[in-house]
Amino acid sequence: MVYELRTYIIPEGRMPDILNRFENTTFNLFDRHGIEVVGFWTRSGANELVYICKFDSEAAMAKAWDDFRVDPKWIEAKARTEANGPIVGEVISNTLIPTSFSPMQ
Numbered sequence: 001m002v003y004e005l006r007t008y009i010i011p012e013g014r015m016p017d018i019l020n021r022f023e024n025t026t027f028n029l030f031d032r033h034g035i036e037v038v039g040f041w042t043r044s045g046a047n048e049l050v051y052i053c054k055f056d057s058e059a060a061m062a063k064a065w066d067d068f069r070v071d072p073k074w075i076e077a078k079a080r081t082e083a084n085g086p087i088v089g090e091v092i093s094n095t096l097i098p099t100s101f102s103p104m105q
Helices: 015-032 058-069 072-081
Strands: 002-009 036-042 048-055 090-096
Touching: 002 058, 015 036, 015 048, 015 072, 048 058
Parallel strands: none
Antiparallel strands: 002 048, 002 090, 036 048
């Protein structure tokens, strides 16, 4: 099992838009592509959205994201929700490999 820590830097004033897109669109698409979210947070005092996904392997993670990015429903949703400008300024992704003693394996 591997985990991915994703941090999105959100442009000022756009947090409600990104939260709405995740809640109403993105999570359904994640399910279709095997992207399992185990936690989702906003960071106090910062325009950051942070979440952790779980995958069977790094190869499964790469395939899930590749398939997600070319999904026509995602392409349409992204275009629609960013009609007034981007709602994500930067994405920071880190792959996390559990240690042998981690409760999350």
